[in-house]
Amino acid sequence: MKTASALNTYLKETGGWVAAQLEACTRCGICAEACHFYQALGNPEYAPVWKLEPLRRAYEQRFTLAGKVKLALGMEKRLTDSDLEHWSQIVYEACTVCDKCAFVCPMGIEIGPLIHKVRTGLAAAGLVPGDLAEATDKQKTIGSPLGVTDEMWRERIDWITDEWEATIPVDKAGAETLMVFTSIELMKFPDNLALIAKILNKAGENWTVSSRGREVVNFGFFEADEELTKLFMHRVFQAAEELGVKRLVISECGHAYEAFRWTAPNIMKVPEGLEIIHITELIHQYWKTGRIKIKEGAFDGETITFHDSCKIQRLGGLIKQPREILQVLAPTSFKEMTPNKEQSMCCGGGGGVISIKEADSNRYKVFEMKLEQLQDIGAQAVCMVCSNCRLQFVDSLAHFNSAVKVHSLAELVARALI
Ligand code: SF4
Numbered sequence: 001m002k003t004a005s006a007l008n009t010y011l012k013e014t015g016g017w018v019a020a021q022l023e024a025c026t027r028c029g030i031c032a033e034a035c036h037f038y039q040a041l042g043n044p045e046y047a048p049v050w051k052l053e054p055l056r057r058a059y060e061q062r063f064t065l066a067g068k069v070k071l072a073l074g075m076e077k078r079l080t081d082s083d084l085e086h087w088s089q090i091v092y093e094a095c096t097v098c099d100k101c102a103f104v105c106p107m108g109i110e111i112g113p114l115i116h117k118v119r120t121g122l123a124a125a126g127l128v129p130g131d132l133a134e135a136t137d138k139q140k141t142i143g144s145p146l147g148v149t150d151e152m153w154r155e156r157i158d159w160i161t162d163e164w165e166a167t168i169p170v171d172k173a174g175a176e177t178l179m180v181f182t183s184i185e186l187m188k189f190p191d192n193l194a195l196i197a198k199i200l201n202k203a204g205e206n207w208t209v210s211s212r213g214r215e216v217v218n219f220g221f222f223e224a225d226e227e228l229t230k231l232f233m234h235r236v237f238q239a240a241e242e243l244g245v246k247r248l249v250i251s252e253c254g255h256a257y258e259a260f261r262w263t264a265p266n267i268m269k270v271p272e273g274l275e276i277i278h279i280t281e282l283i284h285q286y287w288k289t290g291r292i293k294i295k296e297g298a299f300d301g302e303t304i305t306f307h308d309s310c311k312i313q314r315l316g317g318l319i320k321q322p323r324e325i326l327q328v329l330a331p332t333s334f335k336e337m338t339p340n341k342e343q344s345m346c347c348g349g350g351g352g353v354i355s356i357k358e359a360d361s362n363r364y365k366v367f368e369m370k371l372e373q374l375q376d377i378g379a380q381a382v383c384m385v386c387s388n389c390r391l392q393f394v395d396s397l398a399h400f401n402s403a404v405k406v407h408s409l410a411e412l413v414a415r416a417l418i
């Protein structure tokens, strides 16, 4: 039954694009060395190309002569429920869908989006790891993967407003800009809301948050369940339409940025004329146009580096914006890790991995490589623009007893405002 649901989904998902991508693969294995899970754990099953195997088998065995012959001669088996259970561990617990593997593939195969399709089949078969499924369910029923109810959200916003003397407009009709935060920021890094509010207010922005569209994270997207992915984005789009805003600003979440910016226009109706940007772009625009001023050298002194988020920098291309700002804030002590920019290594916690307890050992093993990159340049602090990455850094640095400090870019900018 599980296998039938997964196979039906794979066959439905396999159009010309998927078939062409799968046919183009030469099984050269070059992608393996690009994957941080494969590098850190050495498990051959973590090679990106192997993660595509359920999709490939479904396609070949149904649509190609070679696949049918291999089946008939017993050279290849049909997928079973236990095979799919096994692949669930591989693609949810040892893949952050960071898409670095696609960068090295000589055939230009978009491995990340294909792994997303493998997840889609597993989600249809009910084979999403328990913790991830639970968080998704909370987002569906309560409105937040961390279980933040409407009432808790209100109380939290009020508390942040008092604690940091922040001005956070709620449900302001006629606002130009709708700012949508993550539950991670709300619950784990509440100062980030206050500091972003400070920047927006300083820039004179006519903005608001929404009690209806209050969650930017999308656990349906992590699972790869299209209906839930749409539902969670629909809540935000509906809020944007009701408030009549012209711009939607995605706070610090890489996957949310991908979902709203690139996935939404392909799978659902996006309110006409709505501009969708990441908070990094907005802060950079404010600074470039003189709407905010920041103190030069405010953080010079300790060696600070920047962690590139897979979906915001590698996919989204926002590579120069944070660096231009960091060059002002720390002109002599900003240092790059290696690799960096679009070649940067994922933190290991994205794609839903950090929410799965069983993936903790994988996650820490991968982070050891990031820690080495920090140590190689003597970093005392690291800055980033994704709260999911930030959670992984904070948790993993504590796990390894490291004293490296973790900051969001918005936090540094807010603290350096003139
Ligand atoms: S690098 Fe590309 S062509 Fe080579 S095995 Fe990986 S996906 Fe296939």
Ligand code: SF4
Residues within 6 Å of the ligand: 034, 035, 036, 037, 046, 047, 048, 051, 094, 095, 096, 097, 098, 099, 100, 101, 102, 111, 112, 115, 346
């Ligand atoms: S998307 Fe990232 S984590 Fe997943 S297989 Fe490719 S390199 Fe590895």
